[in-house]
Amino acid sequence: MATEMEELVSFLSSPSPQITKAAVDIVRGLTGSVAGLQSLANFSNTLLPSLSRLLTLPKEVSEAAAEALVNLSQDSSLAEAMVRAGLVKTTMDVLYKPDCGIARLLVMLLVNLTQLDSGVASLLQTEDEKVRGLYVMKLVRSFCRTTHENNDDPFEHVGSILVNISKQREGRELLLDAKRGLLKQIIRQFDSNSLLRKKGVSGTIRNCCFEAENQLQNLLLVSEFLWPALLLPVAGNKIYSEQDRLKMPLELGTSLSIEREPVNNPEIRTQALEAIYLIVLQEAGRRAFWSVNGPRIVQIGYEDEEDPKVMEAYEQLGSLLIHSSNAEEQSTETTK
Numbered sequence: 520m521a522t523e524m525e526e527l528v529s530f531l532s533s534p535s536p537q538i539t540k541a542a543v544d545i546v547r548g549l550t551g552s553v554a555g556l557q558s559l560a561n562f563s564n565t566l567l568p569s570l571s572r573l574l575t576l577p578k579e580v581s582e583a584a585a586e587a588l589v590n591l592s593q594d595s596s597l598a599e600a601m602v603r604a605g606l607v608k609t610t611m612d613v614l615y616k617p618d619c620g621i622a623r624l625l626v627m628l629l630v631n632l633t634q635l636d637s638g639v640a641s642l643l644q645t646e647d648e649k650v651r652g653l654y655v656m657k658l659v660r661s662f663c664r665t666t667h668e669n670n671d672d673p674f675e676h677v678g679s680i681l682v683n684i685s686k687q688r689e690g691r692e693l694l695l696d697a698k699r700g701l702l703k704q705i706i707r708q709f710d711s712n713s714l715l716r717k718k719g720v721s722g723t724i725r726n727c728c729f730e731a732e733n734q735l736q737n738l739l740l741v742s743e744f745l746w747p748a749l750l751l752p753v754a755g756n757k758i759y760s761e762q763d764r765l766k767m768p769l770e771l772g773t774s775l776s777i778e779r780e781p782v783n784n785p786e787i788r789t790q791a792l793e794a795i796y797l798i799v800l801q802e803a804g805r806r807a808f809w810s811v812n813g814p815r816i817v818q819i820g821y822e823d824e825e826d827p828k829v830m831e832a833y834e835q836l837g838s839l840l841i842h843s844s845n846a847e848e849q850s851t852e853t854t855k
Contacts, residue, residue: 528562531569540580543573547583550590559591563600567591571606574613578620581613585624592631599635607632607641611654622673629658630676633683642680643689652693655684656701662716663704678719681705685726694727695737702727703741709748717787724748725790728797735801746811747771752782752791753833754816755823763819766812775816785826792817792832796839805843814840 530542546566549555559566570591573584588606592598601607607629614625632638644651662677684690694701702724709720724745731738738745747770754775764772782788795813798804808814817840821833 524558524562528559528566528569531566531573536580539573539576540583543570543580543583543587546570547587547590550587556591556594560594560597563591563597567597567601567604567606571601571604571609574609574621574625575616582621582624585621585628589624589628589631592628595635598632599637602632602635602637602641605641607638607654611642611657615657623676626658626674626676626680630679630683633680636687639684639687639690642684643687643693645689652696652699655690655693656699659701659704663708672713672716675713675715675719678708678716678723681719682722682726685723688730691727691730692734694723695730695734697737697740702737703744706741706744706748714784717782718784720748721752721787721790725794725797728794731797731801731804735798735804738798739803739807742807742811743768743770746813747774749791749795750811750813750816751775751779752788753795753820753829755820756781757819757823759816759819763812763815766815768811771811785829788824788826788829789832792829792836796832796836799836799839799843805840 527542527545530538531546533539533542546559549559567588570584570588574581574588576584588601592601610625610628610632613619614622619625629638629642633642640646642654644654658674658677658680661674662681665672665674681694685694693699694705705720705723708716711717711720727734728738746768750771751774756779758778759772759775761776764776767775795808795817799808817833817836821830821837824830824833
């Protein structure tokens with residue numbers, strides 16, 4: 520005899536729209552508690568495919584199904600089961616259907632699924648060379664095209680997806696591919712008023728800089744946008760002197776010639792400094808950094824910094840710059 524939970528899950532596939540709606544609402548409610556999640560997890564083999572199918576129905580049903588899946592995907596074992604069941608593909612297919620009314624929830628589901636290596640591989644489409652990177656290109660396009668000046672920003676969580684995929688080499692290589700031009704598009708979103716977008720962009724840049732040893736040229740190809748995104752958050756609050764600004768690119772110097780909104784989030788400032796550190800580890804990266812008067816910006820920014828963790832990142836970078844400068848001076852003297 521079927522238990523109440525088995526019966527509830529079976530009702531998700533009922534031919535009656537009213538019964539399906541009632542069942543999915545109950546399931547959504549259960550996923551809001553630990554006890555409910557544990558009870559449902561025992562029936563994941565039938566539950567997950569049923570909820571997945573409901574994503575294509577009208578919003579009154581699909582929204583509840585999507586919320587349930589988002590909650591369930593916070594459990595790593597259930598998230599793994601979702602990836603195996605092809606939910607990344609299903610989510611992307613539904614997300615790009617005309618008049619999709621649950622975009623925000625679907626993007627949040629992808630955020631959870633891409634916290635797994637298998638989820639990242641599925642989103643990158645690593646097993647199919649013909650379409651590899653297509654999903655990510657679609658998401659980046661949506662991330663960069665949607666408005667973010669109001670509270671209805673269904674694609675702002677794409678920034679978190681980009682952070683997740685850039686933790687893996689395959690993801691970083693895709694984002695750094697000069698022919699696709701994805702990193703350039705992403706960096707330009709750093710001007711957003713959305714903290715979530717800013718953190719997504721900052722974290723993605725920082726992760727991509729782990730490829731600096733092999734892909735420095737591709738990073739520096741977007742230096743026009745990269746240096747402002749990395750240096751403005753750590754430049755402090757002072758208006759810079761004309762002498763300092765003359766040694767900077769126009770966009771960077773102009774921004775530092777006026778009063779500006781500080782980047783108050785310490786995580787963003789730390790990530791910016793860590794990204795600069797990874798670039799400066801490379802000789803060509805150091806030259807590029809000096810060419811925009813980066814050391815002076817870091818020096819002034821450090822004077823205004825109060826957060827201990829951010830100060831530590833400044834000091835780590837400063838130590839590298841001093842060590843590199845001394846090493847280069849010694850090398851020059853030896854050559855003479």
